[in-house]
Amino acid sequence: MTRGFSLHWHELVEIVYVLGGEMHIALEGQDYTAHKGDIIIINSGLVHGYSSTGPGSDNSFFIIQFGLELFDQAHIDLRNRVFQRLVLGKLSFSRNSEGNEIHHRLADSIFTMNQEFCERKEGFHLAIKARLYDMALTLLRDVPARQVSDSELIRRKMRNQVLDKIFSFIHENFNHDIRLEEAAEAVHLSKFYFSRFFKSQTGQTFHSYLSRVRISHAEELLADTDIPVTELAYQSGFASIKTFNRQFRTITGTSPSRYRAGER
Incomplete structure (x- = not known):
């Protein structure tokens, strides 16, 4: 896996x-x-x-x-x-x-x-x-x-409801050029509070999480389809093949071509 x-x-x-x-x-x-x-x-x-x-x-x-x-x-x-x-x-x-x-x-x-x-x-x-x-x-x-107190359970539930909206927004729009401001607006938060909230609750920045979602989608296309690498990079939300290759190697530790060849 x-x-x-x-x-x-x-x-x-x-x-x-x-x-x-x-x-x-x-x-x-x-x-x-x-x-x-x-x-x-x-x-x-x-x-x-x-x-x-x-x-x-x-x-x-x-x-x-x-x-x-x-x-x-x-x-x-x-x-x-x-x-x-x-x-x-x-x-x-x-x-x-x-x-x-x-x-x-x-x-x-x-x-x-x-x-x-x-x-x-x-x-x-x-x-x-x-x-x-x-x-x-x-x-x-x-x-x-x-x-865990009842009040903590309530706070956790409220936090998770906000995170659900953020995750849904990212997974529905990752293949587009989405910005942090758009994600913050989708959950009615300022971009500054949104950044702090997302990092504190997930341990990742918005942009690093977005990149991981895009790379995960690209992994699926590499493993399950014959779509050319350049095309699947754009389908995964990357604006350039250079950026895609760099982030793919950073996150997976290998290149897209080697990943497709089974070197995972």
Whole structure:
């Protein structure tokens, strides 16, 4: 996997197990690197995204998403928590038997759920739900977390609504010559406040995020079509092939021609 997932958020809890390679994780304005065997915990409502660590990084992973309503009354316990250790590193637990046990229990549940889903034996839905309960209990009891107040949850929801509008504007217009002022106007903010808000919430500037969205689109065209590089550069929103080539190499670590040839 070389193409990633641009910044987004959802109400679901997301747990990622890295099967191979490395991956960058952008989470609430912070950057992390996950390696083979690591487990990433994404709380409900947090802004996050994934990308490759560079050319030749053959990433593969499981992604498990579930809604908190699955746990009936206990969903409040999970909703009001923000886990302090978001990347559970397999290697970092080599000298920590307690941490290693937490990682082992979560990993065992993840692989059991995948096996149940693939085999689809009678009652596999129930088996998967049982493993999700096991994982939720491990997270609640053994992974350090802080409680989130109702007022913080409300502020997060309001922030996410603004970010939704910004992300939608960018993804609907990235192939045009859009300016920061236009994006700010779309969400009724001054360009100065917009710049500070976007950087603080995503860890990226508006222009760097816009470039990543454009390059991600170009990656899809390079991998899935035979469109000439010059044409797909313009279709992805770049005004010149020189700018496209420079930004493509900066973000992916390789050239468009090599990417198309499979050197990713």
